[in-house]
Amino acid sequence: MKLSQITVPVTALAGVGASTEKLLANLNIFTVGDLLTYWPKTWDDRTKLIPLAEFANHKKVNTVAKVIDHAWFGYGRMRTLKLVIADSSAQAELLCFNRPFMEKMFPVDSLIRVNGSFYVKYRTLQSASFDISLITEASSDVLPDAENMEQYLHTGNGVLPVYALTAGLSQTQLRKIIGVALRQYAKGIENEIPEDVIKRQKLMSKAECVFAMHAPQTPEQAEKARQSLIFEELYLFQKAIGERSLQHRGSLPVETDTISTDLLAAHSLSPSDEQAVEKTFTASLSPRQKDAIARLPFKLTTGQMSVITQINADIDKSYEKESRFSMARLIQGDVGSGKTLVAFFGCLRICDYGGQCALLAPTELLARQHAENAAQLLEPLSVKLAFLTGNLKAAERNKLLKELKEGNINIVIGTHALFSSNVVYKDLRLAVIDEQHRFGVLQRNAILEKGRREASSSAQEQAFAVPNLLMMSATPIPQTLALTVFGDLDVSVITTMPHGRLPVKTHLCREESRENVFSFVRKELEQGRQAYFVYPLIKAQETDDTDTDSGLKSAEEMFETLQKKIFPDYSVALIHSQVDEEKQRSLMADFKENKIQILVATSVVEVGVDVPNATCMVITHAERFGLAALHQLRGRVGRGTAQSHCFLVYSDKLTETGKARLKALYESNNGFVIAEQDLELRGPGEVLGVQQSGYLTLSIADPVRDSAILQIARKEAFATLQTAYAT
Numbered sequence: 105m106k107l108s109q110i111t112v113p114v115t116a117l118a119g120v121g122a123s124t125e126k127l128l129a130n131l132n133i134f135t136v137g138d139l140l141t142y143w144p145k146t147w148d149d150r151t152k153l154i155p156l157a158e159f160a161n162h163k164k165v166n167t168v169a170k171v172i173d174h175a176w177f178g179y180g181r182m183r184t185l186k187l188v189i190a191d192s193s194a195q196a197e198l199l200c201f202n203r204p205f206m207e208k209m210f211p212v213d214s215l216i217r218v219n220g221s222f223y224v225k226y227r228t229l230q231s232a233s234f235d236i237s238l239i240t241e242a243s244s245d246v247l248p249d250a251e252n253m254e255q256y257l258h259t260g261n262g263v264l265p266v267y268a269l270t271a272g273l274s275q276t277q278l279r280k281i282i283g284v285a286l287r288q289y290a291k292g293i294e295n296e297i298p299e300d301v302i303k304r305q306k307l308m309s310k311a312e313c314v315f316a317m318h319a320p321q322t323p324e325q326a327e328k329a330r331q332s333l334i335f336e337e338l339y340l341f342q343k344a345i346g347e348r349s350l351q352h353r354g355s356l357p358v359e360t361d362t363i364s365t366d367l368l369a370a371h372s373l374s375p376s377d378e379q380a381v382e383k384t385f386t387a388s389l390s391p392r393q394k395d396a397i398a399r400l401p402f403k404l405t406t407g408q409m410s411v412i413t414q415i416n417a418d419i420d421k422s423y424e425k426e427s428r429f430s431m432a433r434l435i436q437g438d439v440g441s442g443k444t445l446v447a448f449f450g451c452l453r454i455c456d457y458g459g460q461c462a463l464l465a466p467t468e469l470l471a472r473q474h475a476e477n478a479a480q481l482l483e484p485l486s487v488k489l490a491f492l493t494g495n496l497k498a499a500e501r502n503k504l505l506k507e508l509k510e511g512n513i514n515i516v517i518g519t520h521a522l523f524s525s526n527v528v529y530k531d532l533r534l535a536v537i538d539e540q541h542r543f544g545v546l547q548r549n550a551i552l553e554k555g556r557r558e559a560s561s562s563a564q565e566q567a568f569a570v571p572n573l574l575m576m577s578a579t580p581i582p583q584t585l586a587l588t589v590f591g592d593l594d595v596s597v598i599t600t601m602p603h604g605r606l607p608v609k610t611h612l613c614r615e616e617s618r619e620n621v622f623s624f625v626r627k628e629l630e631q632g633r634q635a636y637f638v639y640p641l642i643k644a645q646e647t648d649d650t651d652t653d654s655g656l657k658s659a660e661e662m663f664e665t666l667q668k669k670i671f672p673d674y675s676v677a678l679i680h681s682q683v684d685e686e687k688q689r690s691l692m693a694d695f696k697e698n699k700i701q702i703l704v705a706t707s708v709v710e711v712g713v714d715v716p717n718a719t720c721m722v723i724t725h726a727e728r729f730g731l732a733a734l735h736q737l738r739g740r741v742g743r744g745t746a747q748s749h750c751f752l753v754y755s756d757k758l759t760e761t762g763k764a765r766l767k768a769l770y771e772s773n774n775g776f777v778i779a780e781q782d783l784e785l786r787g788p789g790e791v792l793g794v795q796q797s798g799y800l801t802l803s804i805a806d807p808v809r810d811s812a813i814l815q816i817a818r819k820e821a822f823a824t825l826q827t828a829y830a831t
């Protein structure tokens with residue numbers, strides 16, 4: 105039986121009644137299986153002697169001592185017993201709150217084992233939190249010394265598991281309950297991963313693991329069990345990813361080149377390599393794609409070319425006769441690397457085959473921008489485009505839906521409205537998801553379902569295929585996480601930036617010296633440039649406490665100041681999520697046409713906004729934004745050929761992580777490097793794109809810390825799947 109199949113309720117165990125059942129439920133433990141997978145946080149090693157005198161160097165003292173006196177303090181019901189104890193190194197007091205009965209249990213002269221955390225108070229060494237057990241009531245006069253203490257230590261429980269607890273349940277109780285479960289149920293537990301993998305990787309069997317976690321003989325044994333479980337978890341995780349990939353595409357994910365950050369920092373192909381990339385690229389183009397290239401005012405970057413080549417090949421493959429293959433590809437590329445265009449070329453390829461595409465963006469602002477760009481590039485090539493958002497009037501919407509269903513529309517671009525159940529396609533063959541971290545896995549699947557089709561003509565074999573999927577992410581996911589989170593996708597990385605772009609200069613500056621920033625921005629404006637001013641809040645914060653002004657600047661407030669006092673001679677506008685969408689649209693259009701020079705905003709401008717003439721980004725209270733958000737915001741400038749600047753204005757009350765974040769941003773322009781830093785600062789659970797993805801449900805493994813194990817587990821899992829699939 106597998107551990108997860110042990111579904112007997114905990115109440116089946118001796119000593120677990122209704123009240124304990126409730127307590128265990130607080131820890132999400134309902135079955136014996138749950139109980140046995142309730143892994144200890146750590147272990148308390150009581151095989152090693154830590155005498156009283158060494159209390160300061162260890163979290164816990166672990167010694168054998170003699171009770172030399174009983175004393176009492178407090179009065180009446182508050183009267184509390186103190187056991188005065190001594191080992192050969194020092195003397196100490198054990199405060200026995202609510203445990204007067206200990207007077208009888210541990211009489212003067214008895215020899216005890218004690219394990220607890222000690223501190224000095226009133227010049228006395230004390231402990232109020234300790235475990236104690238009796239060795240003998242009568243002992244010799246000499247205090248136990250190091251040598252004869254050891255023998256007593258070993259007679260105790262060697263290494264004790266330490267669990268996370270809930271109020272009302274003690275460590276001792278939980279250990280006891282788990283002990284019962286171990287004895288009754290843990291013997292026959294089966295392995296979850298194949299025997300040969302266990303052998304090859306020198307892992308413990310599952311049953312051994314369970315014992316070694318809850319009742320280890322030595323700390324080393326516990327650690328080995330933990331490593332085995334980490335391996336198992338990552339193996340099963342990667343196996344699930346591999347299975348999903350086989351199901352969708354009939355193949356395992358291709359191992360992409362490792363995205364090393366060094367490589368990215370200094371990525372440069374030799375001219376002959378570049379020529380080779382361009383040659384294959386040109387050969388892969390359809391006539392219409394060639395037309396589109398001719399219409400572009402610039403040359404595609406090598407990165408864009410190589411990714412378009414991959415996409416063309418994938419799409420062609422998905423159109424082969426009775427093909428069950430569909431592309432599932434994530435394009436990672438730093439802000440401004442030109443991912444949108446790559447997606448448009450993918451759409452065009454689908455149009456060549458007569459299929460339909462859906463392009464999904466997280467905000468109306470961004471969707472509209474994509475629609476406008478697509479129209480400019482693709483409409484002259486007689487591609488029929490449509491734009492669908494939640495704001496469309498019923499009549500227009502119905503007309504659009506009808507055309508989509510009849511196949512008169514080739515590409516539909518929109519927001520969440522595209523998920524809605526009445527959106528029906530004639531032949532959806534490509535879903536493009538921009539800023540994929542803003543969408544969940546379920547949404548991603550929902551859109552793919554709309555294009556599910558029969559992929560086999562034979563009656564016996566009912567095979568289906570889903571549309572091609574292209575996801576774009578400007579929040580680079582560190583390589584280590586990418587394997588876990590997007591392990592079922594092929595990943596393409598655009599490592600090149602458009603030609604002639606200068607890296608944005610980043611300036612750190614304190615709130616007090618913001619006047620300097622204003623005068624810098626003024627000089628840029630005088631040269632015909634534009635600027636963004638970003639604030640963390642829309643409105644000034646309302647606090648009950650009038651004394652403590654939070655001091656946080658809001659966009660509304662600063663809009664007034666900037667417009668009236670600082671830049672009265674320029675046109676200043678305010679944009680945030682509460683401004684109605686029609687207004688947002690016209691403001692953005694005006695900003696793009698330089699009718700507005702200064703845009704005061706919140707992080708709504710974080711994604712997508714593309715105005716090459718804007719050269720200044722001023723982020724106030726920069727410490728309030730996450731690293732990824734700051735990098736995105738900075739990416740709003742530096743989109744033309746002029747030198748751009750990003751000012752990170754911070755207040756004095758910087759925390760250590762706040763400082764580290766700003767420093768990381770100051771030191772690097774590379775999104776991948778920044779993503780790795782972010783991961784280090786915040787941990788994987790918090791990193792944008794991982795949390796929302798709904799993928800990361802690991803309990804004992806940590807994909808970052810255990811990345812080496814992850815790689816091996818992935819190889820083993822895929823190898824097993826490959827063998828099974830081939831036969």
Ligand code: ADP
Nearest residue numbers: 402403404405439440441442443444445602603
């Ligand atoms: P992101 O990768 O952040 O989504 P976009 O697709 O928004 O980037 O592209 C940013 C800007 O760069 C757009 O204005 C786009 O037209 C422009 N661009 C894209 N590719 C190139 C290129 N090869 N050379 C010059 N500009 C480009």
Ligand code: MG
Nearest residue numbers: 443444578712
């Ligand atoms: Mg983009």
